[in-house]
Amino acid sequence: MVVVRHCGYLTVPNCPLLNGEFTLGVAVVKMRNPPVNSLSLEFLTELLISLEKLENDKTFHGIIITSDCPGIFSAGLDLTEMCGRDPEHYAEYWKAVQEMWLRFYLSNLVVIAAINGVSPAGGCLLSLTCDYRVLANNPKYAIGLNETLLGIVAPFWFKDTLVNTIGHRSAERALQLGLLFPPAEALRVGMVDQVMPEDQVQSTARSVMAQWLDIPDHARQLTKTLMRKPTADRLLTERDADIQNFVRFICRDSIQKSLHAYLEKLKQKKG
Amino acid sequence: MVVVRHCGYLTVPNCPLLNGEFTLGVAVVKMRNPPVNSLSLEFLTELLISLEKLENDKTFHGIIITSDCPGIFSAGLDLTEMCGRDPEHYAEYWKAVQEMWLRFYLSNLVVIAAINGVSPAGGCLLSLTCDYRVLANNPKYAIGLNETLLGIVAPFWFKDTLVNTIGHRSAERALQLGLLFPPAEALRVGMVDQVMPEDQVQSTARSVMAQWLDIPDHARQLTKTLMRKPTADRLLTERDADIQNFVRFICRDSIQKSLHAYLEKLKQKKG
Amino acid sequence: MVVVRHCGYLTVPNCPLLNGEFTLGVAVVKMRNPPVNSLSLEFLTELLISLEKLENDKTFHGIIITSDCPGIFSAGLDLTEMCGRDPEHYAEYWKAVQEMWLRFYLSNLVVIAAINGVSPAGGCLLSLTCDYRVLANNPKYAIGLNETLLGIVAPFWFKDTLVNTIGHRSAERALQLGLLFPPAEALRVGMVDQVMPEDQVQSTARSVMAQWLDIPDHARQLTKTLMRKPTADRLLTERDADIQNFVRFICRDSIQKSLHAYLEKLKQKKG
Numbered sequence: 134m135v136v137v138r139h140c141g142y143l144t145v146p147n148c149p150l151l152n153g154e155f156t157l158g159v160a161v162v163k164m165r166n167p168p169v170n171s172l173s174l175e176f177l178t179e180l181l182i183s184l185e186k187l188e189n190d191k192t193f194h195g196i197i198i199t200s201d202c203p204g205i206f207s208a209g210l211d212l213t214e215m216c217g218r219d220p221e222h223y224a225e226y227w228k229a230v231q232e233m234w235l236r237f238y239l240s241n242l243v244v245i246a247a248i249n250g251v252s253p254a255g256g257c258l259l260s261l262t263c264d265y266r267v268l269a270n271n272p273k274y275a276i277g278l279n280e281t282l283l284g285i286v287a288p289f290w291f292k293d294t295l296v297n298t299i300g301h302r303s304a305e306r307a308l309q310l311g312l313l314f315p316p317a318e319a320l321r322v323g324m325v326d327q328v329m330p331e332d333q334v335q336s337t338a339r340s341v342m343a344q345w346l347d348i349p350d351h352a353r354q355l356t357k358t359l360m361r362k363p364t365a366d367r368l369l370t371e372r373d374a375d376i377q378n379f380v381r382f383i384c385r386d387s388i389q390k391s392l393h394a395y396l397e398k399l400k401q402k403k404g
Numbered sequence: 405m406v407v408v409r410h411c412g413y414l415t416v417p418n419c420p421l422l423n424g425e426f427t428l429g430v431a432v433v434k435m436r437n438p439p440v441n442s443l444s445l446e447f448l449t450e451l452l453i454s455l456e457k458l459e460n461d462k463t464f465h466g467i468i469i470t471s472d473c474p475g476i477f478s479a480g481l482d483l484t485e486m487c488g489r490d491p492e493h494y495a496e497y498w499k500a501v502q503e504m505w506l507r508f509y510l511s512n513l514v515v516i517a518a519i520n521g522v523s524p525a526g527g528c529l530l531s532l533t534c535d536y537r538v539l540a541n542n543p544k545y546a547i548g549l550n551e552t553l554l555g556i557v558a559p560f561w562f563k564d565t566l567v568n569t570i571g572h573r574s575a576e577r578a579l580q581l582g583l584l585f586p587p588a589e590a591l592r593v594g595m596v597d598q599v600m601p602e603d604q605v606q607s608t609a610r611s612v613m614a615q616w617l618d619i620p621d622h623a624r625q626l627t628k629t630l631m632r633k634p635t636a637d638r639l640l641t642e643r644d645a646d647i648q649n650f651v652r653f654i655c656r657d658s659i660q661k662s663l664h665a666y667l668e669k670l671k672q673k674k675g
Numbered sequence: 676m677v678v679v680r681h682c683g684y685l686t687v688p689n690c691p692l693l694n695g696e697f698t699l700g701v702a703v704v705k706m707r708n709p710p711v712n713s714l715s716l717e718f719l720t721e722l723l724i725s726l727e728k729l730e731n732d733k734t735f736h737g738i739i740i741t742s743d744c745p746g747i748f749s750a751g752l753d754l755t756e757m758c759g760r761d762p763e764h765y766a767e768y769w770k771a772v773q774e775m776w777l778r779f780y781l782s783n784l785v786v787i788a789a790i791n792g793v794s795p796a797g798g799c800l801l802s803l804t805c806d807y808r809v810l811a812n813n814p815k816y817a818i819g820l821n822e823t824l825l826g827i828v829a830p831f832w833f834k835d836t837l838v839n840t841i842g843h844r845s846a847e848r849a850l851q852l853g854l855l856f857p858p859a860e861a862l863r864v865g866m867v868d869q870v871m872p873e874d875q876v877q878s879t880a881r882s883v884m885a886q887w888l889d890i891p892d893h894a895r896q897l898t899k900t901l902m903r904k905p906t907a908d909r910l911l912t913e914r915d916a917d918i919q920n921f922v923r924f925i926c927r928d929s930i931q932k933s934l935h936a937y938l939e940k941l942k943q944k945k946g
Contacts, residue, residue, distance in 0.1 A: 302594060309619065
């Protein structure tokens, strides 16, 4: 369960930055938590530590986040963290999920998702926190917040992030129906910014990154904050209440039962 | 002036619902207030009673709302309720219009509009409260909030509903110009979700309904509330002020005069 | 440095207005502040005085705003007003920029932009305050809020106006990257409403104006206010703080240095 950090340096041919004081460093963060990059508590913690290190290392100005697990970007939240545990654990886990969203959504770095696999629920959320999304053109690589299909409800900040990305009406329909969009539809609805042949996803992410790094960094960061702070503030002011809501919801017998049934089904599939 | 309620039962072939405790019942509500399905006080009251009965009857999980008046879905608010009456009547009427919007917009049932005729102003609003809109592909069946054409102004919650559906810029233009969109344009701007040949509108509404009922009901309802409650709350917290605004506006001599002139024109057309 | 005001009268063939008490007058405001229609303090003041006169003159119900400088609609804010002056001057200038936005965005007149040249930054903002935008189909005539490219940040009300026009996600990307959209892209993203051959821009603006003036004026004005007041109120309640923010930001050594460098580059180009 390791995050492989591979550092690449881009050559940016034409860079009218205000000053040349920073190096143009891009980290490629490959998620490797087999088999499906579940966002377990341990994995989320590692992801956040990596992000923090990269943000504190002046060498880096951009991250490309991608998967090292074939066919799966990330399967989303780890249901085993939400099933058969005690309330304290659920609270701790949910706080880590909030933290992931807050830190990625507001990161000063340029964050680009090179989505090389399916990305339901929390996997989709992670990609929605990025500044740009490139999706591999494979009909199996569906993306969406499909929580309702499991009988659970995306919290308001998942919803806000989706509304910010694809607009109110599309979000309303997608969230209620738990839609998972294949690449062509994902592009049309605005869930991703670009769909590319699978073998060009990484190189496309790199050239898009070059375009973003070409912008004076401080002005770009302030503009990102301008756009995203109000949405993040909604969670920040209700963070504890949101944790309590989650714990109360996930502790319900009916929810535990359906998550358990779902996990059993997954195990049988594997077995 | 009757709402015909026809109960149909859908066959849903593949239903991975959390539990099978509810029957898959869909009510088809056909509006029959000839000649144009005006939303009179009496008709609104009947519509609301029908909705409440269906919501309380555990047999039903979805409503398809459609018209029994050829060529007209609903002509919208009944101008005779807004012209030549006393302020108490205007207040009572407006409260019923608010109630229609609130109850349909937040209904726990899946509500799908099978729009088989023209739907201006209040008729359009009714369809905008639904979860999905299928419009018959007849160039005469225009849809839109055309209040300005009558010299009146859509209240803020009509506006909010439209912005939620087609976005701020399209709503700004459509509301100011009182645009009535023919089917192709209605689809393009997002006023409706699907345009179908007239004889397939009902069957399309049914198969879309099957897709919506396929979702675990409780999670879908909570998600709908998550999306719509903030918009509904805006009216709920200003409901009395909104009634007073309406009464004050509609009592103006200039407004009464132009509504009267418009009604006379309609009568001459008929005569 | 003059605003040429040319008064034209439209013939509106079919005008179902509520009453015929107003004349159908349209003013064509041609901006002439060579070479690039910079929005200097003096020019902004003149523009605002012209707007006020037109609003107080009952003859006029619409303005077409266009440029008299070949190839440039407006280059936007005048950097010489923001560079090498004292804080009092910056505050006065910023107040005038706010005033332009507030007055045009909320104008009771129908305001249509006939964009016959490039319109970056403040030039774009001016066009975004209009009710409708027609852009000449010349690949050089790019439009956008490109502030980040100069190392500065669009204030929140520029951002709000852009979000209202093209939606949250497109605005987020456009603002961070400082995108200048050529006509085809500007149309696709919704930055303008129509792209026309250069020699038809003025006539198109006139016929669009006829459509807008065809709407009962009072109802249209109230609807415009309904749509735009909440956005304008955000600035109105924070107007002084916004001025102070601007002054503090623009007084920074690093910002002054980069604006100065940019101005020097512009001078060399000309020279």
